[in-house]
Amino acid sequence: MPELPEVETLVQELRPQVTGRRIDDVILHWPGCVATPSPRAFIRRMKGRIIREVRRRGKFLWFVLDHGAWLVHLKMTGRLFLLPMSEPDPHARADFVMDDGRILRFQDLRKFGRLYWVPDPEPFFRPLGPEPLDPRFRPEDLARQLAGRRGRLKALLLNQSVMAGIGNIYADEALWRAGLHPMRSAASLNGEEIRRLWKGIREALLAGLRHHGTTIQWYRRPEGSSGAHQRYLRVYGRAGRPCFRCGTPIVRQVLQGRSAYFCPVCQR
């Protein structure tokens, strides 16, 4: 579910709540959520650690600890909640008891989400492409990331090694803003189109961030409220409804195994 704007919203809202706190206890309701190391070793590594910083890399939440790093990937339905006390929840997968008594809960209906403890996240993040909202990320960098790639734009935007953090919603939103068809080949773009794509990506992500993310169904902010960006989406989920630019009905098509929403007239 969550893409860059949703994960960034979580990071910004959790940061003032948990920075400097110690993790007193870890309870794994479903040990399968731990990707690495083993569940027992994960508990041993996490207990007693102090959270120094809360950061994001691509779609990963990144808790910098006094020893190593705790990473969380929410995949489709993962959530992180801060609760005043533990309460029964069939979808709770892991609880982190903080030194102020509050519970940082990892919840995940579909069980795709994963937790990681790593001594050093650098090798872990190495496969990821640049951060599209980094001020140092310029149109030339986008051109470099696309150079030599034979794929279609939609697939490349979803590829985390091309750029980190974009998912199905913001890929469609970025392509609509850029006026580019999802099945255009990257190799066919001229300089002006690359620039438009760069701008479309940034504006789509910044709009999502401004509204604290998109809640279609599962995504929630750490205190439980929804994002608001679903009210401002330009194409995603708008099949059959008029394009905001030209009035043509928006098309939904399955491309690369994912649903793609686009305007068949003004996206070329």
Add this chain to the structure above:
DNA sequence: CCCGGAACCTGAAGGC
């Protein structure tokens, strides 16, 4: 390289 499809899971929603 690139693409499509399946797999990993558990619902919600819509058609009949």
Add this chain to the structure above:
DNA sequence: TGCCTTCAGGTTCCGG
């Protein structure tokens, strides 16, 4: 009411 199908914000693996 109940059964069946389809769809879902992500990622990875496998075969063509």
